[in-house]
Amino acid sequence: MTPSQRDPGVVVGEAVELELVPAKLPTRALAFALDAVLVGLLLVAVVVVVVVAGVEIDPALATALTVVLVVLGLVAWPTAWETTTRGRSPGKAAFGLRVVRDDGGPIRFRHALVRALAGLFVDFGLLSGVVAMVVSACSPRAQRVGDLLAGTIVLRERMPRSTRARDLPPPDPALAGWASSLQLAALPDDLALAARQFLGRTRELDPAVRRSLGERLASDVAARVAPPPPPGVTAEAYLTAVLAERRRRT
Known part of the structure; x- marks a missing residue:
């Protein structure tokens, strides 16, 4: 494989590039889809509990609760998982992916939070993931906007x-x-x-x-x-x- 054909690496100190393999867009999409399914199941469970309990909710409160649940699902969920597991959500773990800093080190709370907020308002917001797909496809390391802002990269951990x-x-x-x-x-x-x-x-x-x-x-x-x-x-x-x-x- 020639240098131009290799996957971009991760720079670690002294400008040395280690050939850690960035995750490809299709794999990241599958991991995201699995996380979305899990979040959706949790939200459905909350709604079922509210309905079974017979709680009466007026339209204004319903709107507020919807916003809270969306924020919890799209921000709190990935931030909590990626912070406590150093870069892995259930979806990423299932597909052998991990988020690390672009210097190869483990991410912290601020990295996970920036990625999640960018995901909510930019990557997966109004255009339902179009921004994330376009930016990732144009990035040599398949980084979405959240990765670029947080200084992170999603790596493929499972190798032959x-x-x-x-x-x-x-x-x-x-x-x-x-x-x-x-x-x-x-x-x-x-x-x-x-x-x-x-x-x-x-x-x-x-x-x-x-x-x-x-x-x-x-x-x-x-x-x-x-x-x-x-x-x-x-x-x-x-x-x-x-x-x-x-x-x-x-």
């Missing part, structure tokens, strides 16, 4: 097992015993993916950038993984051992 294996150099056998004791539950998928893509491109990087980025990624991983590596282990050897063990357990 053969691709994952090819990206990883073989781990140091001397670290096998230590790696088997690793606690990996706190290692987020987006960070593991960034480390994997870095290891797959080390030979293409400037030596100084390679060392700096490797140490940064190793530090980020070490903050979420225990126990620490044995003394003298390089950043790349550490990342390789951690990711190899993570893959072995999946």
Whole structure:
């Protein structure tokens, strides 16, 4: 695959582009549709409860409640899910997608809120998703307006097992015993993916950038993984051992 044919990557420090795979528009549309169905079911359940309870609602109150429910469904729902799960709604989880910052890091509340508000008023508002589709189709990373405003990108986390294996150099056998004791539950998928893509491109990087980025990624991983590596282990050897063990357990 030539450079011009590759999916755009994600820039991580020192202007190094890691080839994290942006989600395609059809997959994002399916994930959005699943979330919309779930929100719709919740709203229907609320209406049924109100009707069964025999609550009398005048037209003005009905209008106000409709607005509240729409805001809850289109803003509160995605914001809450993407904040607590670091970028995944039920629909995105079902299709193997995750929202991350455009530098590859995990999103926070403000990113999720900006995406949701832009979705309500711009992307999926008056024109029922036309803006989102047009902007995403024109964006190299399939970003809608909400992504551009929040500085986020939706990535495809699920990759063929053969691709994952090819990206990883073989781990140091001397670290096998230590790696088997690793606690990996706190290692987020987006960070593991960034480390994997870095290891797959080390030979293409400037030596100084390679060392700096490797140490940064190793530090980020070490903050979420225990126990620490044995003394003298390089950043790349550490990342390789951690990711190899993570893959072995999946």
